[in-house]
Amino acid sequence: MASCYMRIAVTSAEYPPETGWGGMGTFTYNLAHSLCHLGHRVTVISRGSASRSESLDGSVRVIRIPWERRRFPLLRNTLNSLWYSAKVSGELIRLNREEKLDVVHIPEYRAEGFWFTLFGRSNIPVVNRFSMPFWIDWKIHSADGRERSEISCWNVDPVLMKCLERKVYRSASERISPSRGLAELIQAHEKISLDIHVIPTGVDTQRFFPRDASPLRRAYGLCGKKVILYVGRLEQRKGCHIIAQALPRVVQAFPDAILVMIGQDADTSPDGRTSMKEYINRFLRDAGLETHMIHIDRQPYHRLPEFYALGDIFCAPAIYENFANVILEAMASGLPIVTTAQGGSLEAVEDGKNGLLVPVNDAATLGSALIRLLEDDQLRKTISNSNREKSIQRFGLEQMTKGMLRVYESAIRQSAHR
CATH class of the missing domain: 3.40.50.2000 (Glycogen Phosphorylase B;)
Incomplete structure (x- = not known):
């Protein structure tokens, strides 16, 4: 079944070059291009800095949503996440009408899939890959007084963010973690048992190799x-x-x-x-x-x-x-x-x-x-x-991509039996 053609949407706040500033952008870039190389149709929905745009990055279709962090007086992270999630949901619904998606790949990161999993998914299989849950990031930075005052209102903001992210991954057909450690950390904070596939991140060994400096x-x-x-x-x-x-x-x-x-x-x-x-x-x-x-x-x-x-x-x-x-x-x-x-x-x-x-x-x-x-x-x-x-x-890209496809196929089978 791995050779079957799939129409896949991947949402990611980061995607190079415009917003490819971190590991999430690198992962999304590598995954999207590896999937296209195997013959699948991939659309990435990411942030942009100007008006909505569409472009081709090789064979990968890239849709960028204009993004500017709003300075809400309270609950800044929660309200910004809900606003961006609504934009992502609208793009996914439109894309599904256009080409009937087989699977949607959504990170839990800042709950960008919240509105789609709540109202827009219909019967589309959704796969969640854990990245960096907000509550972990907040806990690490909470010793920084300026950061704490910026992101919390009596600690309500991180609590709400945790609830939004939890809704995303609990609603998913399948869940993926890049490491056993993160999967165990998520499980330790859940009151219900979650099936989480562990698929390590891959690296492009043809791009990165020893060379003369x-x-x-x-x-x-x-x-x-x-x-x-x-x-x-x-x-x-x-x-x-x-x-x-x-x-x-x-x-x-x-x-x-x-x-x-x-x-x-x-x-x-x-x-x-x-x-x-x-x-x-x-x-x-x-x-x-x-x-x-x-x-x-x-x-x-x-x-x-x-x-x-x-x-x-x-x-x-x-x-x-x-x-x-x-x-x-x-x-x-x-x-x-x-x-x-x-x-x-x-x-x-x-x-x-x-x-x-x-x-x-x-x-x-x-x-x-x-x-x-x-x-x-x-x-x-x-x-x-x-x-x-x-x-x-x-840790080659081939191993990672094959693992992802197996999980996508499992999500599609689950959806077919609902």
Whole structure:
């Protein structure tokens, strides 16, 4: 049945290049193109910045809904989510009238499928893939006073958001999680049993592979340096400030060590007063290490592979990630990895085999792990080779896409028997 032609709609707040700023956009791009490559018809509904538009990205049809975050005085996240969800529902209903959809793929993220699952789905099979539930994100950022006051009114906003997201995934025909850890976390907060398929995120191993970084290293003055690479938004949840806190220990052992951070700045620093980039710059300046960090702004997806080649070590010290695309991209690029023992990292990285795992929010242990890899050339080489092989065998796009299709087919069968 996997070879049967399907008409598939995928909703995602992020889709490159216009709004492809994170892991959700990368996942949606890879999934949509992989499905089209197998002969399916795929339409992506995503956010845009201007008027409604339609375009073709290769064989993928892309519909963009104009999006501007409204400054509601109360319940800002709930009301913005309901507004955007109504727009998504309207597009899905119109699209189904136009071409009779076989399945709709909707994330729980900020409940963008709420109105469609409540009123618009008719008998269309809906598959939910968990991304980053709002209540997890809110819990991580709740220590930031500015963030907390912005998103909550006596904590009602996150409670309502949790209810909206729950409606989306409880109403789905099938549910998918990128990691066992996230599936177990969702189950632990549910009063009913949910069947959740675990399908790891895939990486394009033909796009990401080990390559020569000499030209780019020369361009950034990194020849002869020990480069610790971070890729991702500069935000608190991703733990990028922990690398900065670990850097003094690393530089003491390796004076030629330098931290390269690639990603968009965000207003989620630990002190709640500055952007993360400003927070890190101030910390390193106070430590006399401002020359040991280079920030490169977020790069287009097609250019990212050459930037991974800059690193000797890839560092991803997240507080929580369900399954980070950047870890898979670093693995496919043949980089040794130091990451935190949380979320999907525990399922991608085996401590001592294809990377090193450290506790969350532990700058001292993180620094020691980075030093260990910088000291041991053979260990770095062994881990690099293991990562490339593992990315191909376990985390290729083909494995992910076939898994998704099996779940789509199950959802269609369930719908046919209703």
